[in-house]
Amino acid sequence: GAGVSQTPSNKVTEKGKYVELRCDPISGHTALYWYRQSLGQGPEFLIYFQGTGAADDSGLPNDRFFAVRPEGSVSTLKIQRTERGDSAVYLCASSSRGHTEAFFGQGTRLTVV
Amino acid sequence: AQSVTQLDSQVPVFEEAPVELRCNYSSSVSVYLFWYVQYPNQGLQLLLKYLSGSTLVKGINGFEAEFNKSQTSFHLRKPSVHISDTAEYFCAVSDQSGSGGGADGLTFGKGTHLIIQP
Numbered sequence: 001g002a003g004v005s006q007t008p009s010n011k012v013t014e015k016g017k018y019v020e021l022r023c024d025p026i027s028g029h030t031a032l033y034w035y036r037q038s039l040g041q042g043p044e045f046l047i048y049f050q051g052t053g054a055a056d057d058s059g060l061p062n063d064r065f066f067a068v069r070p071e072g073s074v075s076t077l078k079i080q081r082t083e084r085g086d087s088a089v090y091l092c093a094s095s096s097r098g099h100t101e102a103f104f105g106q107g108t109r110l111t112v113v
Numbered sequence: 114a115q116s117v118t119q120l121d122s123q124v125p126v127f128e129e130a131p132v133e134l135r136c137n138y139s140s141s142v143s144v145y146l147f148w149y150v151q152y153p154n155q156g157l158q159l160l161l162k163y164l165s166g167s168t169l170v171k172g173i174n175g176f177e178a179e180f181n182k183s184q185t186s187f188h189l190r191k192p193s194v195h196i197s198d199t200a201e202y203f204c205a206v207s208d209q210s211g212s213g214g215g216a217d218g219l220t221f222g223k224g225t226h227l228i229i230q231p
Binding site: 035042091101 | 205
């Protein structure tokens with residue numbers, strides 16, 4: 001596609017439920033990033049993939065959060081046993097290896113009620 | 114580890130006036146520097162970036178920024194703002210030693226909301 005696509009754009013879930021957020025990067029981009037943006041804050045790094053592997057997952061807040069990128073393209077961020085504090089906009093970005101610009105999707109707004 | 118400080122959470126400016134949005138960073142290693150803009154209900158868009166070379170960097174929409182290593186600053190400026198510049202502006206840094214060539218793991222500031230008054 002022309003840009004980074006994230007689905008769904010909005011997700012409302014009940015506390016304790018499991019959710020999956022999808023990111024479809026720009027075709028050919030080998031690097032993929034997930035960020036979380038809470039209200040009134042800047043984006044916070046969660047995890048970085050180079051190809052299929054997670055090169056840096058130091059930003060994942062706890063073991064309820066997990067992300068995969070099995071074929072080196074689409075990535076899924078998975079959150080188990082959601083909590084109200086997980087409510088935020090989850091941003092995905094992609095870039096070409098060796099390039100310094102990351103292109104961002106419009107995000108998924110997750111609301112845990 | 115890096116950190117980014119944007120001292121002003123909101124900056125109100127009259128239309129056609131100049132503006133400066135301040136950004137200071139802290140890092141134990143060399144970094145790349147970025148400014149992103151987020152218009153209402155849209156994703157982040159890169160305004161400009163500093164990688165190396167000239168410390169004055171020009172970006173899109175008439176914005177420019179100057180890297181000052183001694184003051185660890187990367188302030189964003191525009192000589193004359195327009196109503197369409199109303200948005201949230203984020204300063205960000207990344208570690209130059211990242212294997213992805215500098216786009217790895219951006220550390221963002223909290224953002225500055227630029228409000229243009231007619």
